Amino acid sequence: MHAAAPTPSHCFPADYAQGRARFLAAAAAAGAQLSHHELPGHRGRQGEVLALEAALLPARPEADGRAPLLIVSRGVHGVEGLCGSGCQQHLLLDHELLALARSRGVDLLFLHAVNPYGFSHLRRGNEDNIDLNRNCIDFTAGAPAANPGYAELHGWLVPPTWPPDDAVQQQLNQAQQRLGVAAYRRAVTAGQNSHPDGLFYSGQAPSWSNRTVRERLRTHGAQRRHMAWVDLHTGLGPRGHGEKIHAGRTTQADLLRGRRLWGADVVAAWEGQSASEQVRGPVVGCVYDECPQAEVAAIALEFGTVPYDQFLDALRADQWLHQHPEAPAALAEAIRQGMRDAFYVDADDWRGMVAAQARVAVLQACLGLGS
Numbered sequence: 001m002h003a004a005a006p007t008p009s010h011c012f013p014a015d016y017a018q019g020r021a022r023f024l025a026a027a028a029a030a031g032a033q034l035s036h037h038e039l040p041g042h043r044g045r046q047g048e049v050l051a052l053e054a055a056l057l058p059a060r061p062e063a064d065g066r067a068p069l070l071i072v073s074r075g076v077h078g079v080e081g082l083c084g085s086g087c088q089q090h091l092l093l094d095h096e097l098l099a100l101a102r103s104r105g106v107d108l109l110f111l112h113a114v115n116p117y118g119f120s121h122l123r124r125g126n127e128d129n130i131d132l133n134r135n136c137i138d139f140t141a142g143a144p145a146a147n148p149g150y151a152e153l154h155g156w157l158v159p160p161t162w163p164p165d166d167a168v169q170q171q172l173n174q175a176q177q178r179l180g181v182a183a184y185r186r187a188v189t190a191g192q193n194s195h196p197d198g199l200f201y202s203g204q205a206p207s208w209s210n211r212t213v214r215e216r217l218r219t220h221g222a223q224r225r226h227m228a229w230v231d232l233h234t235g236l237g238p239r240g241h242g243e244k245i246h247a248g249r250t251t252q253a254d255l256l257r258g259r260r261l262w263g264a265d266v267v268a269a270w271e272g273q274s275a276s277e278q279v280r281g282p283v284v285g286c287v288y289d290e291c292p293q294a295e296v297a298a299i300a301l302e303f304g305t306v307p308y309d310q311f312l313d314a315l316r317a318d319q320w321l322h323q324h325p326e327a328p329a330a331l332a333e334a335i336r337q338g339m340r341d342a343f344y345v346d347a348d349d350w351r352g353m354v355a356a357q358a359r360v361a362v363l364q365a366c367l368g369l370g371s
């Protein structure tokens, strides 16, 4: 008999530093091959080192890099790592699940803190205010497509004062009524490259995280024929519900591959079924550039937290704070707490729901990928 299974409540960290320390300990105990990738030029909120860590758990000791590979990543959106780190910890301590992956011949690759700066500083963007899930585009093909809808809204989304005055809020409400909810949300969240100080900013060049993930993919994925990827997120959808959002290319063939692994409830944002908008340049998309030989099934597993308006207001406030470091300490602290609450529900029932759904997604992938 193994020791008692870990309960979700004990797996979720209070902050980045604790999540990282626990991840490194659990990965080492599970026999993982670890690699560290330190973010140069930046430190965390407590002055700590910031790093993306990769932990490979090969199914066989004589692994040759050709077995099916399941990637579990988290923290693409910094602050969302509070949830993802807990889920990964829960998985790494789950001896039965790891044994099942081995028995099916599936190698596991855990990516911890794809955006370590955002995790530590409780921001969604990275050290350059870039949304990593809008940054993995082909910058050599010219400037990314413009998003004029965002440009029109920017001054109201990130107003000069916080909380915003009534006139700003009124303008935003009117814009939402004029555009309709779907078009409004698309304009706000689909990604933009015109406002480096704005929300959902794609950046002007590949970020450090983008380059580091690509390097890990070339190292671990260059010879794989079959791969699957579960990228953990939070913020959108009903509280505690894990929406399986297709994260592969926008083709029916890729969508079907995802549904074969994870079921008919894999939704496609481009079909209007998802709580999320279709985005350009998600991190998962790097796999098609770096491992073109592989058949890949990929989902973002998005766990709901708070209502949409609260989610968006937390991001607006955080963006305002980023530009106003002189803000009173009490307001700054309230804004940071607002970010935490929008992306991580501090309740045992929520932790139990998200850990269980992450486990199911990994289980399904191991069964579908393995032999």
Ligand SMILES: [Zn+2]
Binding pocket: 076, 077, 080, 232, 233, 234, 235
């Ligand atoms: Zn996210």
